[in-house]
Structures are given as structure tokens and as C-alpha cells.
Amino acid sequence: MLRLHDITAGYGDTTVLRDVSLPVPRRSVVALLGANGAGKTTTLRVASGLLAPGSGTLHLDGTDLTGRRPHVLARRGVCHVPEGRGIFPNLSVRDNIAVHAAGADTGEAVDRAVSAFPVLGEKLGQQAGALSGGQQQMLALSRAYVTEPSYVLLDEVSMGLAPVVVDEIFEFLGRLAEQGCALVLVEQYVAKALELADYVFLLARGRLEFAGEPGELDAAQLMEKYMGTHT
Numbered sequence: 564m565l566r567l568h569d570i571t572a573g574y575g576d577t578t579v580l581r582d583v584s585l586p587v588p589r590r591s592v593v594a595l596l597g598a599n600g601a602g603k604t605t606t607l608r609v610a611s612g613l614l615a616p617g618s619g620t621l622h623l624d625g626t627d628l629t630g631r632r633p634h635v636l637a638r639r640g641v642c643h644v645p646e647g648r649g650i651f652p653n654l655s656v657r658d659n660i661a662v663h664a665a666g667a668d669t670g671e672a673v674d675r676a677v678s679a680f681p682v683l684g685e686k687l688g689q690q691a692g693a694l695s696g697g698q699q700q701m702l703a704l705s706r707a708y709v710t711e712p713s714y715v716l717l718d719e720v721s722m723g724l725a726p727v728v729v730d731e732i733f734e735f736l737g738r739l740a741e742q743g744c745a746l747v748l749v750e751q752y753v754a755k756a757l758e759l760a761d762y763v764f765l766l767a768r769g770r771l772e773f774a775g776e777p778g779e780l781d782a783a784q785l786m787e788k789y790m791g792t793h794t
């Protein structure tokens with residue numbers, strides 16, 4: 564289990580998260596929902612070690628990793644796909660995959676990335692920045708396949724993409740989950756996220772307002788209250 568417990572965190576003097584507890588069991592899909600500015604990205608940053616909490620703890624499979632650096636969590640199987648893609652636009656697609664592979668066999672990593680997203684196979688020599696938005700997101704997501712993580716944190720990975728690409732990305736996420744990878748989904752396509760999710764956490768102004776299973780949520784009320792029109 565990846566477990567945030569009683570987390571308080573923020574930036575400088577600004578406290579964003581207060582007493583947030585988020586358990587992510589192995590092989591589960593967790594949807595983390597909330598309005599703009601509720602603290603979803605901040606929660607993922609704490610979960611991957613990018614942001615040290617002011618108080619509270621972060622445990623991974625029973626080991627206390629509070630305050631440890633992101634590479635320590637990455638090595639132990641936590642993969643963070645940040646908002647805004649996080650690829651290297653001036654490197655080729657192949658070299659981006661090699662960076663994701665972080666020292667593992669590049670050929671094997673490329674094979675795995677291409678098996679996840681076949682279109683990348685036709686673009687290996689191209690600069691990543693020249694790919695379409697959807698292809699760049701696929702490249703960013705392929706890291707979740709290449710490094711075989713146990714937990715993948717996904718921050719708005721469908722943002723700004725055409726519906727057909729969004730569908731392809733959700734199919735990929737479904738396959739990842741089927742293979743036993745735990746997912747934490749921050750997602751504007753709430754209905755799609757809830758279809759995959761085993762558990763839902765709802766943040767409001769940095770506090771948890773709901774924790775439970777998708778069937779316990781009144782979806783219509785949720786959309787109206789927090790999410791706008793993207794369902």
C-alpha cells in the first residue's frame with residue numbers, strides 16, 4: 564500500500580493540504596477528485612516525494628519514506644506522470660524512452676513503449692516536441708509501462724486532448740490496472756475515472772470531504788458541485 568496519513572503540506576507560508584489521509588492499496592484504482600485549486604496536484608506531489616509534507620507520514624508497503632527524495636520513491640515503484648506531459652521536447656522519441664528507462668535496457672523499453680502505443684513506433688527518430696499533443700501524452704504515459712511501477716500517479720493526463728485520444732488513453736489505463744498496477748487518477752473526465760475506480764476521494768479546499776466507493780457518491784450532485792461540464 565502507498566499510504567499518505569494526516570498530511571499537512573503547502574508552499575512557503577501557504578498551507579494547501581490539511582490532515583489528508585489517502586490509502587492506495589496495491590492493485591487498486593483511486594480517483595482523486597475536487598474543484599480547481601482543491602489540492603489534487605499537491606497531494607500527488609507529496610505522494611511521489613516531490614513535496615515534503617509539513618506534517619504527516621508517507622509509507623510505501625510498510626516502509627516510512629516521509630521526506631525522502633522523488634528518485635527513492637521512483638526506484639521503489641512509484642511513477643508520477645505530471646500535469647503538462649513532462650517530456651523532453653528536444654530529444655527524440657527513442658531518447659525520451661531511454662530517459663524513462665533510467666539505465667534499463669533501452670531496446671526492451673522501446674519495445675514495451677511501442678507495444679503500449681504502436682504509433683510511437685513510427686516516430687522513434689522524431690523530436691518529441693514535433694509530435695501531436697496526443698502522441699506527446701502517449702510518450703509521457705509510456706513511462707508507466709516501461710519502468711513497470713507498482714503505483715502510477717496520473718495528473719490530468721487527458722487534458723486538452725481530442726475525445727478519440729482520450730478514449731485511447733483510458734483504454735491504456737484500464738490495461739495498466741488489469742496488469743495489477745495501482746493507479747491514482749486526477750482527472751477532469753470524472754465519469755471515466757469513476758468507471759475505473761475502486762475508491763474515490765474528494766478534496767475540497769485542501770481537506771478530504773468524501774472517501775469511499777464510487778457507488779456511494781451521488782454522481783450528478785458531484786458533477787454539478789465540483790466538476791463543470793466534462794463528464
Ligand SMILES: Nc1ncnc2c1ncn2[C@@H]1O[C@H](COP(=O)(O)OP(=O)(O)OP(=O)(O)O)[C@@H](O)[C@H]1O
Nearest residue numbers: 574575577579597598599600601602603604605606
Ligand atoms: N508552487 C506553488 N506555490 C504556491 N502556491 C501554489 C503552488 N502550486 C499550487 N499552489 C496553490 O495551491 C493550491 C492547490 O493547488 P493544486 O494545484 O494542488 O490544486 P488542484 O486541485 O490540482 O487544482 P487544478 O485542478 O487547478 O490543477 C492552489 O490554491 C494553488 O494556487
